[in-house]
Amino acid sequence: MAKAAKADAGGGHTWSPNRSAAGKYSPWLIVAIISIPTFMEVLDTSIANVALDHISGGLSITTDQATWVLTSYLVANAIVIPISGWLSDAIGRKRYFLMSIALFTLASLLCGLAPNIGTLVVARVLQGIGGGGLAPVEQSILADTFPPKQRGMAFAAFAIVVVVGPVLGPTLGGYIVEYSSWHWVFLINVPVGILAWFLVETFVDEPEQVKKDRDERFKNGLMIDYVGVALVALGLGFLELTFDRGEREDWFASGFIVMSAIIAAVSLVALVVWELNHKDPVIDLKLMKNRNFALTIGVMGVTGMILFGTTQLIPQMLQQVLGYSSLDAGLALTAGGLATLVMVPFAGRLSGLVDVRFLLFPALLVQAFALWNMSHLSADIAFSDAAFARLFQAMALPFLFVPINAIAYVGLKQTQTAQASSLLNVSRNLGGTIGICFAQTQLAGGLQRHQSELTQTLNPLDPNYNDWMEKAASVFGGQGDATTPLAVLYSQMQRQATMLAFLDVFRAMMVVVLVVAPLVLFMRSGKTGGAPSGGMH
Known part of the structure; x- marks a missing residue:
């Protein structure tokens, strides 16, 4: 790796190898090592979803009570991610990463x-706290360890973690609960976490420059922004709670949701005002003055919305409309995961050669087309049709995640990478939460609407209606009473209404992508390759 600092065409700052975490080892070895715990954490955001019924049965609780297993993790995660940049700077990047791995692993055991x-x-809250520091610190390490020209390939590895993890989660979770018990959904993390901790401790370096930067920043003592931390906890914690519980609690018909939304809104407004005027903020919102960074935050949010939204919608559609098991529904996503693995190296390579805006904009258009394609599926689709629809969408995902992470750091100082990484992860996760919430709300409303519309088409005076009822009666013969054909008809109507509701959600997501896509055109040059290093740091 070059020893001289490299100029940043994007913003006048320089990249220096003095903050590299590679030390005497290959930086690609560092990529492989730090991706292990992050993959473990990202996988955990979705692996427990399919185990809820088994958890509720095993612990003799209701399904609604079991959903707190998901909510508690997401709320804790949402609070920690935005402050992980500050914690990394204050505690030490490597030390904080090791602490996060240890807490996540111990909590998984609990x-x-x-x-x-x-x-x-309680254990899931601890797991969320530990997991919240993993992805942001990995991104920060990658940004500091690799020069701009190579960073595309480094972030390609990170894209595998972020994209494939949520995809494999339901499949792996379904397999575990099918052939073992729900306990192993969590216990599987323990040996992986122990191995990851050992590898990070052994091979990942804490460079002297990072220590010097920390000493310089805190030379007058560690000034903790208690108010900022409290506002983050209240704002993002209650915002996550509002989105995650809103559909179950009937939204603003629930006093609990109204209270949560008010606390979140007031706290977030206060957070912005406070942090912009604080000398050493826990979240550096002034990064949003960088146009590229601000725009990538928006695009990353929508990307997270589409990834997490469709990852939940497709298996749900296959289970509710086609009667798939949770394992089979998860397998339909596997083709998409494989497509991502194949395309990631190309996205990483191209991100170092061309202006990444020319990758981002077409990738968003492909996403929109993929969602349009999903909106034309039928209730009688084969497994291969569902798998191909996901595969087509997943092929474009690396050309979103890799360029976004590449262009986000253009013009930022290296000392800002930890804070920038935290905000990018907040955007992705919050976008995912909103995407899932948006999908479920639209799904419920669409189901009611389509049921009403289809019911109105059932007219006993309609010859087609009478013809169908006569054929159904002849098929069932004496096997049932006179209401059996009507019950079958209602069941089919319910199935079609459910499918139409899913298609509506895919269309709505397509519109969101098309609205956001033009933002890419307002970004400054995002070429990260070139002579000698291109436009980063």
């Missing part, structure tokens, strides 16, 4: 051994 729902929820 989850697997939990004898009741209370213990499980």
Whole structure:
């Protein structure tokens, strides 16, 4: 790796190898090592979803109570991610990463051994706190370890973690609960976490420059922004709670949701005002003055919305409309995961050669077309049709995640990478939460609307209606009473209404992507390759 600092065409700042975490080892070895715990954490955001019924049965609780297993993790995660940049700077990047791995692993063990729902929820909170620091620190390490020209390939590895993790989660979770018990959904993290901790401790370096930067920043002592931390916890915690519980609690018909939304709104407004005027903020919102960074935050949010939204919608559609098992529904996503693995190296390579705006804009258009294609599926699709629809969408995902991460750091100082990484992860996760919430709300409303519309088409005076009822009666013969054909007809109507509701959500997501795509055109030059290093740091 070059020893001289490299100029940043994007913003006048320089990249220096003095903050590299590689030390005497290959930086690509560092990529492989730090991706292990991050993949473990990203996988955990979706792996428990398919185990809820098994958890509720095993702990003798209701399904609604079991959903707190998901909510508790997401809320804790949402609070920690935005402050992880500050924590990384204050505690030390490597030390904080190791602490996060250790806490996540220990909490996973506690989850697997939990004898009741209370213990499980507390353990999931601890798991969310530990997991919240993993992805942001990995991104920060990658940005500091690789020069701009190579950063596209480095972030390609990160894209595999971020994109494939949520895709494999439901499949792996379904397989585990099918052939073992729900406890192993969490216990599987323990040996992986121990291995990851050992590898990070052994091979990842804490460079002297990072220590000097930390000492310089905190030379007058560690000034903790207690107000900022409290506002982050209240704002993002209650915002996550509002989105995650809103559909179940009937939104603003619930006093709990109204209260949560008000606390979130007031806290977030206060957070912005406070952080912009604080000398050493826990979240550096002034990064948003960088046009590229601000725009990538928006695009990343929508990308997270589409990734997490469709990852939940497709298996749900296959289960509710086609009667697939959770394992088979998860397998339909596997083709998309494989497509991502194949395309990631190309996205990484191209991100170092061309202006990444020319990758981002077409990729968003492909996403829109893929969603349009999904909106034309039928209730009688084959497994291969569903798998291909996901595969087509997933092929474009690396050309979103890799360029976004590449262009986001253009013009930023290296000392800002930790804070920038935190905000990018907040955007992705919050976008995912909004995407899932948006999808479920639209789905519920669409189902009611289509049921009403289809019911109105059932007219006993319609010859087609009478013809169908006569054929159904002849098929069932004496097997049932006179209401059997009507019950079958209602079941089919319900199935079609459900499918139409899913198609509406895919169309709505397509519109969101098309609205956001032009933002890419307002970004400054995003070429990260070139002579000698291109436009980053």
